[in-house]
Amino acid sequence: METNLKLLLVSDDEVLHNQLLNVIEDNIHVQVVNPMDVVREINRDVPDIVLYIQPASDIAVENIQYIKSANPATLVIFIAKSSDFTLLRNITKAGATEFFVFPEEQGTFAARLPTIIKNYELNKETNNTSFSTFVRGRGQIVSFFSGSGGSGKTILASTFAQTLKLESTAEVILIDLNLQFGGIETIVSINSNRSIADLTPVIRELNESHIRNVSQTENYSKMDVLISPCDAEVAETLSEEFIAKLLRTCRRSFDFVIIDLPSFINNQVVTALEESDQIYYVLSPDTPSLKVLKQFEELSARLGIELKSRMKIILNHVGKENEVQEKDLKDIVRFPIEARIRRDLKGLQPFINKGEPVRKTLKERRLIPFAKDVRKWAHSVLK
Numbered sequence: 439m440e441t442n443l444k445l446l447l448v449s450d451d452e453v454l455h456n457q458l459l460n461v462i463e464d465n466i467h468v469q470v471v472n473p474m475d476v477v478r479e480i481n482r483d484v485p486d487i488v489l490y491i492q493p494a495s496d497i498a499v500e501n502i503q504y505i506k507s508a509n510p511a512t513l514v515i516f517i518a519k520s521s522d523f524t525l526l527r528n529i530t531k532a533g534a535t536e537f538f539v540f541p542e543e544q545g546t547f548a549a550r551l552p553t554i555i556k557n558y559e560l561n562k563e564t565n566n567t568s569f570s571t572f573v574r575g576r577g578q579i580v581s582f583f584s585g586s587g588g589s590g591k592t593i594l595a596s597t598f599a600q601t602l603k604l605e606s607t608a609e610v611i612l613i614d615l616n617l618q619f620g621g622i623e624t625i626v627s628i629n630s631n632r633s634i635a636d637l638t639p640v641i642r643e644l645n646e647s648h649i650r651n652v653s654q655t656e657n658y659s660k661m662d663v664l665i666s667p668c669d670a671e672v673a674e675t676l677s678e679e680f681i682a683k684l685l686r687t688c689r690r691s692f693d694f695v696i697i698d699l700p701s702f703i704n705n706q707v708v709t710a711l712e713e714s715d716q717i718y719y720v721l722s723p724d725t726p727s728l729k730v731l732k733q734f735e736e737l738s739a740r741l742g743i744e745l746k747s748r749m750k751i752i753l754n755h756v757g758k759e760n761e762v763q764e765k766d767l768k769d770i771v772r773f774p775i776e777a778r779i780r781r782d783l784k785g786l787q788p789f790i791n792k793g794e795p796v797r798k799t800l801k802e803r804r805l806i807p808f809a810k811d812v813r814k815w816a817h818s819v820l821k
Contacts, residue, residue, distance in 0.1 A: 445557065448473055448484035450493050453507040454517070454540060458489060460547045466555070484509040487558060490534070491517045492525075499532045499690050506533035511537070513558050517547070526647055528690065548744060563745050567626045577609075577689040579713055581697040582752075584720040590754045591720040592616075592698050593790065594779065596625045597809065598625060599696040600797040601816040608820075611653065611662040615681070615702040615710055617673035620666035627793045633667040634676070634684070636786040646691040649684075662692070676710040685713045702807040717777065718748040723762040727788035750776035752815075757781040764783040777815035782808040 445462065446469045453723060462468055471479045488505055492498060502514055515536040517528050523690030526537055530626040535553040536554060538547045601610040614622035615635070623629070629733060636652045653662040665672065689693045697714070699707050711717060719734070721727055738745050746785035751766060751771060756778050764775065789796050796809050805813065 441488060443467070443555065443805050444469070445487045445489065446471065446479065447489045447491075447739045448476055448493075449489075449491040451491055451817065452518075454491050454519075456542075457544070458491070458517070461484050461551060461734045463555075465550070471595050473501060477504055479507055480508050482724045485512060486516065486562065486701075489515050489517065492519045499528050500686065502529065502534055503690065511562075511759065513554070515551075515554070524647075553608040577684055577692050577695055578715045579689055579695045579697065579700055580716045580718065581710055582718050582720060583699045583707075583711070584701055585733075585734045586722065586727045587701050588663055589607060589701075589722055589727070591701070592621045593625055593786070593796070594718075594720055594752060594754065594812070595696055595698040596622055597796045597812045600626075600656065600659040601659055601692070601779070601793055601809075601813050602694050602696075602820065603656075603659040603798050604797055604815065605816055606820050609662075609691070610659075610694045610696065611649070611664065611688055612656075612696045612698070613664045613667040613684075613785070614698050616698060617666050617676060617706065617707065618668070618670045618700070619630070620668035622663065622698055623665045623668075624793050625790070626656050626663060628656065628663055630654050630665060630667060633664075633668040634664050634788050635669075635672045637684065638675070638680065642684055644683055645819040646687070647737065649688060651690065657794065658795055660772065673771040675707075677707065678705045679704045681706050681709045682713060684808040685710065688705070691764050703737060703741075708743065708745045711738075714748065717745065719749055719773070721771075722755045723753060723760045723763065723764070723767070728767075732773070745773070749773050752779065755781045756777045777818075779811045779815075780807045786807075 443466055445468045446464050447455055447468055450472055459468065469479070469485070470487060473495065474497070475775060490498060490502065505512055505514060514534040516534040518525060518537065518539045521539050528796065560717070569786060582591050584591045596612060599610050603610040614620055617634070632652050632654070634652070637648060640648050649664070650662065651663050656663055682767055685695060697710055701712060719731065721731060735745065751773050753775050756764070757780065764778065786796070786808045796806070
């Protein structure tokens, strides 16, 4: 009897996927795609069941996260080519429900597959979604950038990350990519000799354990922080491939990856911007800052950085005394304004001077106006 189930077989190993096709019943329609084409295929048609054979590259976790984010009810069965506990943990966290090792468990797979498919069909008919496991899904990479120095970008990035961690159950990591001079370590009061550069020896096999071993835990919110090496010579040794690998690995392990970028453009910054799901451009309401924003737009266009669907404005230092008001920006700025942060020199300056985090507990009785605005903004992101 013909079934309506759509089964997607993801493989770059012709021998192994032919073995699986021999096991799958003839009445099930099977589509075979290469791992590099998964995103395009999922955008075209979401399958009911995915058989994912371990590929030669390390793209599997990202692909499975994308599949589950597109349809949480999709059943993912992963076929590994060797026993690897770290791989099992990462694949399971990404959303795979079943895990088999070939060829050792080939017989077990052949025996269990009909039952797995039958149970899935029964659950689908009764609209029972409890069959699929809960996963966090694909982490969000959020970059803070401004072409103008002194925009308040670093204090905004750190407070935003602290607020996300305090106000939710999300796993949050804050990364300081101002590799020459740093800054985050002072804002969140962290003193450590370990930095992003310590991940260089393990970058090829980088995983969550490596990152957590090098990252520091902020005392109050308990978020993870990867601090800058604060060394121009070391910064030159960190390639754009290093940055891309770091961010992609963080995406798999954290719900929010918050990046504080320097106020200039180089290969490392371009890579971070390209990897970002959201770019928050911190803008002060004054003419010089608006001019720099326009220059950043023009440079991004020349470099091929897509901004239209990803960039939003964070209007900082808002106050009645400003000569340029928000209403004046409507015909000048073509990006949406995500948040408005009031000028709060009196409330904010003591925290900066003492090197204390702005947020410390979930229910603080006296939040300064700056912190209230950031909390309102963070809540809108968490919804």
